[in-house]
Amino acid sequence: MKLEEAKAEFVQSWGVLGSQWGINRTMAQIHALLLVAALPLTTEDIMGQLSISRGNTNMNVRDLIDWNLVQKVIIPGERKEYFKAEKDIWKVATLIMYQRKKRELDPMIKVLGQLSEVDGDPNDKDIKAFTESVKNINKFAGQAERTLDTIIKAEENWFWGSFIKLFK
Amino acid sequence: MKLEEAKAEFVQSWGVLGSQWGINRTMAQIHALLLVAALPLTTEDIMGQLSISRGNTNMNVRDLIDWNLVQKVIIPGERKEYFKAEKDIWKVATLIMYQRKKRELDPMIKVLGQLSEVDGDPNDKDIKAFTESVKNINKFAGQAERTLDTIIKAEENWFWGSFIKLFK
DNA sequence: ATAAATTTTCAGTAAATATTGAAAGTTTAG
DNA sequence: CTAAACTTTCAATATTTACTGAAAATTTAT
Numbered sequence A, B: 001m002k003l004e005e006a007k008a009e010f011v012q013s014w015g016v017l018g019s020q021w022g023i024n025r026t027m028a029q030i031h032a033l034l035l036v037a038a039l040p041l042t043t044e045d046i047m048g049q050l051s052i053s054r055g056n057t058n059m060n061v062r063d064l065i066d067w068n069l070v071q072k073v074i075i076p077g078e079r080k081e082y083f084k085a086e087k088d089i090w091k092v093a094t095l096i097m098y099q100r101k102k103r104e105l106d107p108m109i110k111v112l113g114q115l116s117e118v119d120g121d122p123n124d125k126d127i128k129a130f131t132e133s134v135k136n137i138n139k140f141a142g143q144a145e146r147t148l149d150t151i152i153k154a155e156e157n158w159f160w161g162s163f164i165k166l167f168k
Numbered sequence C: 001a002t003a004a005a006t007t008t009t010c011a012g013t014a015a016a017t018a019t020t021g022a023a024a025g026t027t028t029a030g
Numbered sequence D: 001c002t003a004a005a006c007t008t009t010c011a012a013t014a015t016t017t018a019c020t021g022a023a024a025a026t027t028t029a030t
Helices: A003-020 A025-035 A043-050 A054-066 A089-115 A125-166 B003-020 B025-035 B043-050 B054-066 B089-115 B125-166
Strands: A070-073 A082-085 B070-073 B082-085
Touching: A003 A025, A003 B089, A003 B125, A025 A043, A025 A054, A025 A070, A025 A082, A043 A054, A054 A070, A054 A082, A089 A125, A089 B003, A089 B125, A125 B003, A125 B089, B003 B025, B025 B043, B025 B054, B025 B070, B025 B082, B043 B054, B054 B070, B054 B082, B089 B125
Parallel strands: none
Antiparallel strands: A070 A082, B070 B082
C-alpha cells in the first residue's frame, strides 16, 4: 500500500472512531493527520489534505489545542503558524481521559449527589427503587473517578520518569 | 426534592451524558427511565413520560435490547409488552464496554493491522513517521483490548459467582 | 377464521450539528 | 505608520441525524 493511500485510510478511520465517541469528525481527522505527519503542518496543509475551509480548520485546530492534543509550533523566520500533535499515544489517551472526566464524569457526580435525597416515605417502592439505583450509580461513578485519577496520575509519574531519564 | 422532579433530572442528565458518548439522547433517556423505575414499563409509559412518538420509542427500545441493556418482560394475562433495564451498574458498564469494543475497537485494530506495511524506503522520514505512529497506536489498541477483555471476563466470573451462591 | 390489540416500519419532516466564505481583526516586516 | 500576511469570527447554508405518525405487519383471544 502506498503511503498516501495508507494515510488517507488512517485519517478516515480515526474520523469515524472519533464521531462514534462524540468528537466531531473533522477534529478527529485533523488529529489523525498530525499524528502521522513527519513534520508540523500549516493551516493550508490541513485545508488541502482534508479539502475543508479555512474557518473549519481554524476552529477544529483550536479545539485540539484546548484539549492539549495539539500544539502551535513557531518556526524561526516563518510567518505562518505550524501545528504538531502529541505523538505519545499513552499521553494522548490520558489527555482525553482527563478532559472527558472533567467535562462529563465530574458534572454527573455532582448531579447524582443532589439526587440522593428525595422527599417522602423511604419504604415507598418507587422511592426505594429510585434511591437504590442512584446510590449504586453514584458508587460506581466514584470508583470510576478514582480509577481515572490513578491512571492519569500514573501517567504523569511515568512522564516525569522518562523526562528525568533524559537528564541522567 | 420530589421524586418526579428527581427522576426528571436524572433522565435529563443521563441523556446529556449519553449524547456526549455517541449514544442517541433518547435512547439514553429511555434507559435512565427504566433504570430508576420500580416496575417494568410499557411503550406507552415511555411515550408519555418522555413525550416522544411510538415509532421513536420502539426503535430506541429495540436498540437497548440489542445492547442487552433492556429486556422484554411478559406479564401473564397482559397483552402488552413490558420492558425492564439491567440494574446492576457493573453489569451495565461491562455490557457497554463489550458492545463498544466489538463495534469500534475491533474494527480499528483490523484497519491498523492493514496499515502497518507501506511500500517504499523504510528510512524515508514520512514513511518512518507514519509506520512509527501506526505501530504505537496498534500496540496501545492491543493493550486496551486485552484490558477490556479482562474486565469483561472478570465481570462474567463475578456474575457466575453470585449465581452459584444462590444455589448453595 | 377474524377482528381487535399491539408492534414494527419507514417516507417525510424536523431538529441538531458542522461547514463555508467573506469580512473583521491581528500581527509583523520594512 | 501602513500594508501585506496571516488568523479569527460568525451569519448563512449545507449536511447529518433524529423523530413523527400513519400504514403495514404481527400477534392473540375468541
